[in-house]
């Protein structure tokens with residue numbers, strides 16, 4: 001095996017071992033605190049926003065070296081310096097304005113898949129401003145991503161995110177513990193310092209080295225799980241950003257009471273143990289657990305979870 005494999009198979013392939021390690025040291029505690037804050041933001045942030053009948057979002061395209069878990073870093077193309085980009089939350093029927101501030105010398109754009117307008121607005125042309133509006137007519141969970149060519153490289157390098165279009169009458173099953181999961185892929189092998197260089201050939205071959213939730217290997221390991229309460233409905237807003245692989249989402253010990261295809265309540269499936277989400281698609285997963293404990297969520301394709309597409313939801317009373 002290559003050097004990277006010996007060192008970083010711990011990062012991805014043997015993630016379960018990593019998950020079982022006990023937190024130690026201030027750094028780990030700080031990381032845990034940050035994860036908890038991020039989770040708190042995920043749980044409380046979107047719902048806390050007041051809704052007018054129009055929403056405006058300004059994102060900044062920027063290069064940034066980001067941490068992708070297990071001590072690894074990656075020179076990402078980002079929205080707002082984050083991978084994934086920020087979650088945009090709107091209500092069905094609202095007029096949504098998207099502005100992209102591109103401070104790089106490269107072409108970037110943004111296609112929000114909730115938008116039903118000419119793709120010329122999404123740009124990806126370094127000489128053109130990105131500034132467009134659309135009516136969020138269809139509820140659901142939508143991918144957004146860079147529209148600059150090659151789109152493959154821009155998405156694989158981190159330019160993707162989620163827009164939630166909340167149904168005008170709210171979610172049919174009412175309030176829930178809400179969280180967001182965005183699956184993505186990183187292509188390239190880390191050097192001995194853990195720095196991952198983007199590998200275009202691997203992107204073309206659809207062979208990522210790492211498959212992650214919310215931008216990092218082991219983002220939701222046993223030392224920083226997603227915390228939920230038993231007996232209360234959980235609603236996961238899910239996007240598979242790809243750019244290449246289908247994700248078959250499953251939580252061990254759970255049968256989803258409802259899955260909304262594309263996150264649209266009009267397309268509901270009931271009592272589903274796992275559900276496949278293609279690159280660029282979204283879904284809503286709803287479930288309730290009664291038994292406290294750690295529930296492992298994953299992309300059920302074995303190679304995908306081996307490469308990092310798994311995490312822990314911890315249920316307590």
Ligand SMILES: [Cu+2]
Pocket residue numbers: 077107108109146147148154159
């Ligand atoms: Cu881009």
